[in-house]
Amino acid sequence: MVLETLLPLIIETLTFFSIYLVCSSSLNLQQGYTGISNLGLFFSISSGAYVIAALPTRLAVWLYGINMDFVYQNALVVSLLNERFAKDALTPTLLLIITFFAAMAVGGILGYAFxxxxxxxxxxxxxVFFLCVAEAIKIFGENFIPLAGGPNGILLPNFFIWLGNYSWIFQSAFFIIIPFIIFAVYEKVTRSPFGRLLKAIRENELAVQCLGRNTVSVKLKVMAFTSAFLAVAGVLVSLRMRSVVAGTFDRVDYSFWPWLMVMLGGVGNNLGCLLGTFLCIIIRRIVYWLKFYLVFLPVDIMWLEYILLGLAFMIVMIYKPEGILPEKPYQVKQQGDSRSN
Amino acid sequence: MGTILKVEKLVKKFGNLRAVDNVSFEVPEKSITLLIGPNGSGKTTLLNCIAGIYKPDAGKIWFNGKDITGRQPHEIVNMGIMKTFQIPAVFSRLSLAENLLVFYRKNPGEKLINSFFKKRWINEEKLATLKLFETVQTLEIESQFNRRANELSGGQLKLLEYSKLLMAEPTLCLLDEPVGSINPVLANKIFSYITEARNNMGKTFIIVEHRLDIAVKYVDYIYVLVNGRILCEGVPEEVLKRKELYEVYLSPLPA
Incomplete structure (x- = not known):
């Protein structure tokens, strides 16, 4: 009984955490390691969401020969697609794979271009530049109906429906495993000489240029690479919600929260970023659960989580401005010792 | 001996100020050249133009017969010219060891794609670490090894700046005040390393330095810059006898 109630809650929190982990660790690679201040993180995330909104369902409609418009007859098409997907494992799986690659390409190209x-x-x-760009993309998404249904958004079919009754378990595993793979990739990259070079660029870009490195190319690569993974996070968010509404990809949820997570945990340290994300998600969840018991408070419970996390942020900034787990310089112990993973 | 660097009618303006004004000179291979002059006479600007940090407004720079005028700093470094900074340009939140490993230039692990495959870079990383140990022992900063660069003293930072040359091994080194704020014993030692690098490894040096008492013993040729122009030049013994040098740079001779 307890397990039955608790398990979905734990899995739900864990998926939420994992998806945010991609956002915060990508930001950590951009801001914490390379020194690229990106307040417009959500442009990369929303680009992934737009890809899943616009691409796989249209492909599916075309593949199955359904003669309807996916955006304007959205609910009907989704129910038809769900029926088809329930009997067909190959098409939704292939569509999902195509979506991931397309989202990574779009995210990467946008990150590179901006x-x-x-x-x-x-x-x-x-x-501020990135914030403006991201807001502009959001406004475009909210108003250009063919992309993601404009202000109303669109529903997505269930790409996992063919798995039957337990599809939610597979889905959740999917939502948890992919972010951790991305996190592992970031960890691998930052522990290599490339990660060291990124930190050097953060500290003094001109000095790195005068040591013979093309810092422009490195920065472009980092932004393209992290934006591609952020787009994957966008796809995961949309799959989890089973809908895409352009307005939900806003600066509070997908820029300020990741910033808070990174600053709280420790800038330039992946482990700190993991901790920061975990703390933020847990605080948010606890406040969310307690909302029915806190009716006596003079503030709307919706704002309480903002107040509490803002407070936590201020305390950390005053007493431990480098974050809970600050970045540690790499230690070389003895002659012949080199970087170990 | 061939010419390694040729500067022709170089001009660099900042607004109305001509920081480098029509400067031409040649630097022979395997030589140590000293640039002296009062503060603001354009010595550092001249080095920055050669290193690609500033784009000159007019004139040409040739390195080993190739025109390098207006190239990007990283391209120039990869051709073999490296500049050290007067105010050490190091990576303050990285440890001394990490700083030195960034100074090392040939590591394939600094490419994003290679960073996923440890076996593609681990051998070079080991070589870099060996070189790192050699360098810290040479400069006597072993004890500071794992400290962050922002915890080092001013003199140690100067040594860290100088260690760029030992780690990266450029052919032509442009040194901006390498021994400022370093004790005389170590300063002499640095200049003897410079001489040794010139004699044994065939390196060429252009040095800006105010501590003439130390520098003059080691250099082959001196240029005196005043207001962006070359006032006089020659071998040390000759230049130090010039009257105008005392008027503009050294304190006036007693009557």
Whole structure:
């Protein structure tokens, strides 16, 4: 009985955590390691969501020969697609794989392009530039109906429906495993000499150039690479919600929260980022569960989580500005010792 | 001996100020050249133009017969010219060891694609670490090894800046005040390393330095810059006898 109630809750929290882990660790690679201040993280995430909104369902409609418009007859098409997907394992799986690759390509290209446009900007200016770009993309998504249904958004079919009654378990495993693979990739990259070079660029870009490295190319690569993975997070968020509404990919949920997670946990340290994400998600969940018991408070419970996390953030900034788990310089112990993973 | 660097009618302006004004000179291979002059006479600007940090407004720079005018700093470094900074440009939150490993230039693990495969870079990383140990022993900073660069003293930072040359091994080294704020014993030692690098490894040096008492003993040729122009030049013994040098740079001779 207890397990039956608790298990979905744990899995739900864990999927939520995993998806946010991609956002915060990508931001950590951009901001914490390379020093690219990106306040517009959500442009990469929403680009993945737009891809899953616009691409696989249209492909499925075309493949099955359904003569209806996916956006304007959305609910009907989704129910038809769900019926087809229930009997057909291959098509939804293939569509999902195509979606992931397409989302990574779109995310990567957008990340590369916007970074290329902003190469001369640093710190605050760069952060504001990315914020503006991301807001512009959001406004475009909210108003261009063929992309993701405009202001109303669109529903997505269930790509896992062919798995039967336990599809939610597989789905959740999927939502948890992919983010952890991405996290492992980031960990691998940051523990290599490339990660060290990124930190050096963060500290002093001109000095790195004068040591013979093309820092522009490195920064472009980092942004393309992390934006591609952020787009994957966007696909996962949409799959989890089984819908895409452009307006939900906003600066609070997908830029400020990841920033808070990174700052709380420790900038330039993947483990700190993991801890920060975990703490934020747990605090949010606890507040969410307690909402029925806290009716006596003079504030709407919806704002309580913002107040609490804002408070936590201020406390950390005052007493431990480098975060809970600060970045540690790499230690070389003895002659012949080199980096170990 | 061939010419390794040729600068012709180089001009660099900042607004109305001509920081480098029509400077031409040649640097022979395997030589140590000293640039001196009062503060603001354009010595560092000249080095920055050669290293690609500033784009000159006019004039040409040739390195080993190739025109390098206006190239990007990283391209110039990869051709074999490296500049060290007067105010050490190191990576303050990285440890001294990490700093030195970034100075090492040939590591294939610094490519994103290679960073996933440890076996593609681990051998080079081991070589880099060996070189790192050699370097810290040479410069006597072993004890500071795992400390962050922002915890080091001013003199140690200077040594860290100088260690760029030992780790990266450029052909032509542009040193901006390599021994400023370093004790005389170590300063002499650094200059003897420079001489040794010139004699044994065939390196060429262009040095900006105010501590003439130490530098003059080791250099082959001196240029005196005043207001962006070359005032006089020659071998040390000759230049140090010039009257105008005392007027503009060294304190006036007693009557």
């Amino acid at each position: 970074t290329y446009l902003s190469l001369r900007l640093t710190e605050t200016y760069l952060a």
